[in-house]
Amino acid sequence: MATLKTGLLVTCDPTIRMYLLHLDRNDRSFIQLEIDDTHLLIDDSSREYLVHKIDELHRSNTYILGESQK
Template sequence: MLVASKGVLVQCDPSIKALIIQIDSQSPGIILEELDDTHLLIQQDKVEIVKNELNKLLSKNIYDPFEDDSRM
């Protein structure tokens, strides 16, 4: 029987996919289905949450020398 489920398709690279899975494990209910290496199906209303969390996680890895400058 043909089923069509509503959601948001996320296209990304494998590393980002792993990050999203990690976000999902912390606050479950985001990912509806894992489609393949580079695609995920997530809940419609969780899109913004995913983007924000992703931004936070990625910014942690960025070295910002200018911040140090301004403190001086």
């Protein structure tokens, strides 16, 4: 049976996709449909949350100058 869904299409690389799947399972469910390796359909309201989470991930991976001297 054919169906029609609307939502927010996320285009990303496979690495980030794995991170999003991890978030979906462990933190908060937001994925509506896994389309393929680089595309996901998510809830409209999750955009800010994802941007925030990705920023957090980057921050944890960033070496901050001068922090090691403290």
